[in-house]
Amino acid sequence: MNRAAPLAEGAGSGAGDAERLPVTTLKGVGAALAEKLAKLGIETVADLLFLLPARYEDRTQIVPIGTLRPGERAVIEGEIQLAEIAFRKRRQLLVRIADGSGFLTLRFFYFTGAQQAQLQRGVRLRCYGEARRGTLGLEIVHPEYRRADGPDAQRTEDSLTPVYPAAEGVQQGRLRILTALALTEVERSSVRDWLPPALLADLGLPTLAAALGYVHRPPPGADLVPLAIGRHPAQRRLAFEELLAHQLSLRQLREDIRADAAWPLAPKGDLAGRLLAALPFALTGAQQRVLREVRADIAAPSPMLRLVQGDVGSGKTVVAALAALAAVECGFQVALMAPTELLAEQHWQNFDRWLRPLGLRVALLSGKLTGRARQSTLNAIRSGTEVPVVIGTHALFQEGVRFGQLAFVIIDEQHRFGVHQRMALREKGLGEGRVPHQLIMTATPIPRTLAMTAYADLDVSVIDELPPGRTPIKTVVIPESRRDEVVARIATACRAGRQAYWVCPLIEESDELEYQAAEATHAALVGALPELRIGLAHGRLTPTKKEAVMAAFKRGELDVLVATTVIEVGVDVPNASLMVVENAERMGLSQLHQLRGRVGRGVEESTCLLLYRAPLSPMARQRLDVMRSTNDGFEVSRRDLELRGPGELLGTRQTGLLQMKVAELTRDADLLPRVQHAAQVMLERHPDNIAPLLRRWIGARERYGKV
Numbered sequence: 001m002n003r004a005a006p007l008a009e010g011a012g013s014g015a016g017d018a019e020r021l022p023v024t025t026l027k028g029v030g031a032a033l034a035e036k037l038a039k040l041g042i043e044t045v046a047d048l049l050f051l052l053p054a055r056y057e058d059r060t061q062i063v064p065i066g067t068l069r070p071g072e073r074a075v076i077e078g079e080i081q082l083a084e085i086a087f088r089k090r091r092q093l094l095v096r097i098a099d100g101s102g103f104l105t106l107r108f109f110y111f112t113g114a115q116q117a118q119l120q121r122g123v124r125l126r127c128y129g130e131a132r133r134g135t136l137g138l139e140i141v142h143p144e145y146r147r148a149d150g151p152d153a154q155r156t157e158d159s160l161t162p163v164y165p166a167a168e169g170v171q172q173g174r175l176r177i178l179t180a181l182a183l184t185e186v187e188r189s190s191v192r193d194w195l196p197p198a199l200l201a202d203l204g205l206p207t208l209a210a211a212l213g214y215v216h217r218p219p220p221g222a223d224l225v226p227l228a229i230g231r232h233p234a235q236r237r238l239a240f241e242e243l244l245a246h247q248l249s250l251r252q253l254r255e256d257i258r259a260d261a262a263w264p265l266a267p268k269g270d271l272a273g274r275l276l277a278a279l280p281f282a283l284t285g286a287q288q289r290v291l292r293e294v295r296a297d298i299a300a301p302s303p304m305l306r307l308v309q310g311d312v313g314s315g316k317t318v319v320a321a322l323a324a325l326a327a328v329e330c331g332f333q334v335a336l337m338a339p340t341e342l343l344a345e346q347h348w349q350n351f352d353r354w355l356r357p358l359g360l361r362v363a364l365l366s367g368k369l370t371g372r373a374r375q376s377t378l379n380a381i382r383s384g385t386e387v388p389v390v391i392g393t394h395a396l397f398q399e400g401v402r403f404g405q406l407a408f409v410i411i412d413e414q415h416r417f418g419v420h421q422r423m424a425l426r427e428k429g430l431g432e433g434r435v436p437h438q439l440i441m442t443a444t445p446i447p448r449t450l451a452m453t454a455y456a457d458l459d460v461s462v463i464d465e466l467p468p469g470r471t472p473i474k475t476v477v478i479p480e481s482r483r484d485e486v487v488a489r490i491a492t493a494c495r496a497g498r499q500a501y502w503v504c505p506l507i508e509e510s511d512e513l514e515y516q517a518a519e520a521t522h523a524a525l526v527g528a529l530p531e532l533r534i535g536l537a538h539g540r541l542t543p544t545k546k547e548a549v550m551a552a553f554k555r556g557e558l559d560v561l562v563a564t565t566v567i568e569v570g571v572d573v574p575n576a577s578l579m580v581v582e583n584a585e586r587m588g589l590s591q592l593h594q595l596r597g598r599v600g601r602g603v604e605e606s607t608c609l610l611l612y613r614a615p616l617s618p619m620a621r622q623r624l625d626v627m628r629s630t631n632d633g634f635e636v637s638r639r640d641l642e643l644r645g646p647g648e649l650l651g652t653r654q655t656g657l658l659q660m661k662v663a664e665l666t667r668d669a670d671l672l673p674r675v676q677h678a679a680q681v682m683l684e685r686h687p688d689n690i691a692p693l694l695r696r697w698i699g700a701r702e703r704y705g706k707v
C-alpha cells in the first residue's frame, strides 16, 4: 500500500517548532497550573494564543457616573460619601460613591472586615462592573475595585480587556498574564505565519502576529461590535486559517485514499439494462446523471469516495443497485450497510425483488440470523461467488464477517456514520492490496459550499429531482387544543383505506417521558377510535418487537402506528398518507423533514399535521413556517442552517470537522469559497507550510488521516 507519511510528522522543524513550547516554559506556570490548563486543552504556548476571548471590556476610559446607563459595563472613579451595613433580607455593605457628575451605590453581599475597614468615607475608588437599576438608583453589585488615591494611583488600561471563556480553576487575571507572555513569543516570531504574504494580501487579511495581537489586546477605541460577533478582520483571519487547515486535512485524507488501488469495475454485461427494463418506472434525469457519475468513478483503478445527496424519496436506492451490478458483472461482491435492521431488511426486499429475476442471490446478514443459518450465510459470503450482494447493518463489518471478493461498499444514510467509520470500513474491505469503492447515500442535504467543506474528502453527487407523479405533501400547523380534529382526520383517512403515523418525539431528553407520551397517546387513540387497529413502537421495545410492529404496519395489518422518533429514517410505506407529529415546536427542521418524508410516497395526496403547544417561541414559529412553506429538502436545510447553525445539521460528533477552535461554519460560511481556493494555492505553491499548519490546528486525536 502506498500511503503518504502522516501529515503531522512532515516538514517544519525550525523556528515554527517554538510554538510547540509547553506552557510550563512561561514564567509562573508550574505543574499545578499546567494541569488545570491541560484540562482546558491548553498544553502549548500556541494553544494559549488560539484561546480567543469570549468578549471584551473597555477599561481604557473612566466614564462619568452621570452618563452611565443601566446594563453598561464601565470603569468609574469617585469618592466614597457613605458606607453602611444594611439588612435587607441579607446583611450587606452599601457604599455610595460620587464623582461630581452623579453617584451610585456599590453593593456587597460578601465582604471581609478588612474590606469594610478600607471602604470609608473620603476614600477614592476606581471600580469596574455592570451598572444596574437598583432600589437606590444605579448600582453595581460586587464591582472589581481598587483604591485610586494610594501612592500608585493607577493609570487606565492601554488596551481593551479580554475576557476569556470560562476556564475552571484558572482566573481571568492569570489568563491575561499568560496570554501577554504568549504574545511576546509571537513578537519574537517563534509562532510563525504559515500563510504566505502574497496570499494574505490577495485575501485582504492581516498577518498572524497582527491578528493575534489585536484579538487578545484590542487597542482603545476598537469597535466592539464586529469583535463581539466574530466578524473583525483579525478574527476572520484566524477563522480562515483554521478552516484552511481542515480543508487541507480532508483533502490529504482523500489523496491518501485515492493513492490506494481498487478494482476497476466497468460493466461487462447487460444486467443493468435488464433491471432497467423490468422496473415499473424510468429513471429521472437526475438519477441517470448520478448513475453516470458513479459508474465513471468505479471504472477507475482507484477507489471511489462519493456521496450521493438526495431528498427523501428521490430514489437513491435504485441508483445504488444499478451501479452495484457493474461490480457483480466483474465477478465481485457488493456490501450495503444500513443504519438499522429494519432498513437493512427493507433494502434487502428491494434488492431481492430486483436482482432475483436476474439470477442473483442477495443475502441479508441480520441480527436475527443465528446458529447454523448464520454460519452458512457467513460461509457463502466468504466464498465470494455465491452471494454477490450482501446487506446488513454495521454488523456487516464486525469481526467474523469475511468477504471473498468485496469491491464495492454502499452506505445508506451517511449521517450516522462518520469519517472514522468510513476509514475502518475501507480497511475491512482490503484484500489483495485493493480497497473497495465507497458510495455513501444521504437524505440530509446540505448546501453546496458547506458540503465542499464538510465532505472535502468526498466527491458529491446530487439527485435534485423527485420522480414524477408525486403529489406534494400538504403541511398544516395546528395547536394542540385542536387535537380532536386531528383524531377525526385519522378516522377519515383510515376509513378510506389509508394508514397514518402518529409521532411522539423526544420530550425533555428523556426516554422514560418519551415512552410515557407515546403510551398515553396510544391509549387515547385506542379509546377514541375503537374500530381501528393501532400499534405502538418505541425505543423501549426490544429491537425485534419494535420491528415486528413496524413490519405489521408495513404489511397493512395496522391502520395507525403510534411511535417515538424511532421511525425517523428511511421507512417506506407508500400507503401511509397521514403523518401527525406532536410537540413539533420542539423539533429541529431536519428531523421534521425526515419524519415528513415518511409520507408522500404513494399516489394519494399526503398530509403532515404538525401539532404544537402554545405559546410558540419566535424560533419555533419560524421553523414551523419553513415546514409549511416548502417540501424541498435543500431549502429546508438552507433555512435550518440560517436558523440554527451547522453543528447539528451535520452531526458534530460524526464529522469531527466542526469541533473548531475559532471558526464557526455558519458565521464564516462566506469564507469557504476563498478557503478552497487558498487550499489549492497552498498545495501548489507552499506544500511545506501544510504540515505545520495542520499540526497547529488539528489535534492528533482528530487528525483525519489516521484512525
Ligand code: ADP
Pocket (backbone or CB within 6 Å): 281, 282, 283, 284, 287, 310, 311, 312, 313, 314, 315, 316, 317, 318, 443, 467, 468, 572
Ligand atoms: P430515497 O432516496 O429516499 O432512499 P428510495 O430509493 O427509497 O428513496 O425511493 C423511494 C421510492 O421511489 C421507492 O419506492 C422507489 O422504488 C421509487 N422510485 C425510485 N426511482 C423512481 C423513479 N424514477 N420513478 C418512480 N419511482 C421511483
Ligand code: MG
Pocket (backbone or CB within 6 Å): 316, 317, 412, 570
Ligand atoms: Mg433511502
